[in-house]
Amino acid sequence: MFDQTSVSAPTAVAAGPVIRCALFPPSPAHGASVEVKGLIDLILTRYHETHRREFPQAIALARKVEAVHAGDADCPRSLADHLAFMADDLESHQQREEQVLFPMILGGGSPMIRFPIGRMMAEHKDVEEQLVRLRALTRDHSAPPGACATWRTLVNACRKLDLDLHEHMRLENDVLFAPFLS
Numbered sequence: 001m002f003d004q005t006s007v008s009a010p011t012a013v014a015a016g017p018v019i020r021c022a023l024f025p026p027s028p029a030h031g032a033s034v035e036v037k038g039l040i041d042l043i044l045t046r047y048h049e050t051h052r053r054e055f056p057q058a059i060a061l062a063r064k065v066e067a068v069h070a071g072d073a074d075c076p077r078s079l080a081d082h083l084a085f086m087a088d089d090l091e092s093h094q095q096r097e098e099q100v101l102f103p104m105i106l107g108g109g110s111p112m113i114r115f116p117i118g119r120m121m122a123e124h125k126d127v128e129e130q131l132v133r134l135r136a137l138t139r140d141h142s143a144p145p146g147a148c149a150t151w152r153t154l155v156n157a158c159r160k161l162d163l164d165l166h167e168h169m170r171l172e173n174d175v176l177f178a179p180f181l182s
């Protein structure tokens with residue numbers, strides 16, 4: 001049974017679409033709709049909730065580094081503001097996935113579902129552009145020699161956000177959404 005305690009949107013649907021993907025191949029013991037529910041549960045717990053926890057941590061680290069090292073030529077400029085902008089954008093995106101698109105998918109979809117999916121995929125491209133700027137601001141997620149522990153922790157946090165967001169979007173685009181667009 002799908003654990004609804006880990007999600008913030010209603011997801012109780014008895015019969016979903018028959019969707020096959022490489023990550024969760026169909027099994028005789030578990031119907032395809034269970035696999036789709038499992039994939040959505042993974043996205044919610046491993047990515048949505050992780051981003052919600054880790055963005056504020058990275059923003060706090062960036063504000064601290066930018067304040068303490070303001071006179072250092074290598075210090076990132078406007079990194080905290082950029083992270084805060086990304087977090088706000090992402091929260092809106094994730095809420096619409098959780099409240100609208102994921103319940104539609106769990107309900108079996110409809111011919112109209114390609115429109116919200118197209119909107120989400122366009123927003124994923126925006127996130128990719130935001131990540132390009134994030135890498136520029138952090139010099140490809142590197143700290144200069146002799147950087148303090150907070151600075152090193154900050155670039156490591158930004159690297160993880162970058163990797164997690166790419167994997168999150170790849171799962172949605174290529175595994176969860178793709179069957180509805182073919």
Ligand SMILES: [Fe+2]
Binds near residue numbers: 043047094097
């Ligand atoms: Fe998502």
Ligand SMILES: [Fe+2]
Binds near residue numbers: 097
């Ligand atoms: Fe998304």
